[in-house]
Amino acid sequence: AQSVTQLGSHVSVSEGALVLLRCNYSSSVPPYLFWYVQYPNQGLQLLLKYTSAATLVKGINGFEAEFKKSETSFHLTKPSAHMSDAAEYFCAVSKAAGNKLTFGGGTRVLVKP
Amino acid sequence: DAMVIQNPRYQVTQFGKPVTLSCSQTLNHNVMYWYQQKSSQAPKLLFHYYDKDFNNEADTPDNFQSRRPNTSFCFLDIRSPGLGDAAMYLCATSRQGAKEQYFGPGTRLTVT
Numbered sequence: 001a002q003s004v005t006q007l008g009s010h011v012s013v014s015e016g017a018l019v020l021l022r023c024n025y026s027s028s029v030p031p032y033l034f035w036y037v038q039y040p041n042q043g044l045q046l047l048l049k050y051t052s053a054a055t056l057v058k059g060i061n062g063f064e065a066e067f068k069k070s071e072t073s074f075h076l077t078k079p080s081a082h083m084s085d086a087a088e089y090f091c092a093v094s095k096a097a098g099n100k101l102t103f104g105g106g107t108r109v110l111v112k113p
Numbered sequence: 114d115a116m117v118i119q120n121p122r123y124q125v126t127q128f129g130k131p132v133t134l135s136c137s138q139t140l141n142h143n144v145m146y147w148y149q150q151k152s153s154q155a156p157k158l159l160f161h162y163y164d165k166d167f168n169n170e171a172d173t174p175d176n177f178q179s180r181r182p183n184t185s186f187c188f189l190d191i192r193s194p195g196l197g198d199a200a201m202y203l204c205a206t207s208r209q210g211a212k213e214q215y216f217g218p219g220t221r222l223t224v225t
Binding site for chain 1: 211
């Protein structure tokens with residue numbers, strides 16, 4: 001069975017500072033990995049995805065994530081936080097077969113001025 | 114713009130009164146999903162359709178039913194809502210063979 005663990009349910013960063021959200025996965029086969037963002041009272045929006053091509057994946061809104069097989073990690077980063085980055089972020093994994101996603105518990109990001 | 118639409122965005126129902134939530138999509142995706150998301154939790158998959166093929170999650174209560182009359186529309190029926198069913202309900206779609214899912218804005222259900 002595959003699973004996703006997000007370290008830290010809440011992260012607080014200052015505007016302009018680095019954003020780092022941690023995601024570790026367990027999967028017996030090479031996974032497909034995703035980061036989604038959810039603003040209050042909204043659905044989930046896809047930030048980026050890893051599908052076994054380049055290990056460094058660039059997404060929307062200046063975010064990127066690096067797939068590290070040796071560490072079973074897929075951490076999300078943004079060099080400089082903006083107030084509009086305040087939201088909840090979910091890491092998710094999908095197996096090669098089928099379309100179902102397994103989500104991590106989410107990390108809520110607070111951006112301080 | 115191609116999108117996933119959910120109506121209504123906010124729904125209030127009474128304890129035990131049946132309620133239907135709707136989802137439509139203009140993406141022409143053949144897979145549609147319904148998720149339940151409670152406060153400060155990850156979305157939980159209730160069921161999904163692969164074309165007309167219905168796939169129920171093992172732990173989805175019988176109180177939750179779904180219909181997909183055509184490719185574009187999918188409905189979530191809650192036969193007898195309880196207070197514990199108050200949540201955000203998210204609809205999502207994906208294309209056959211693709212892994213990423215596209216989500217609607219959700220319907221927030223309140224049960225009084």
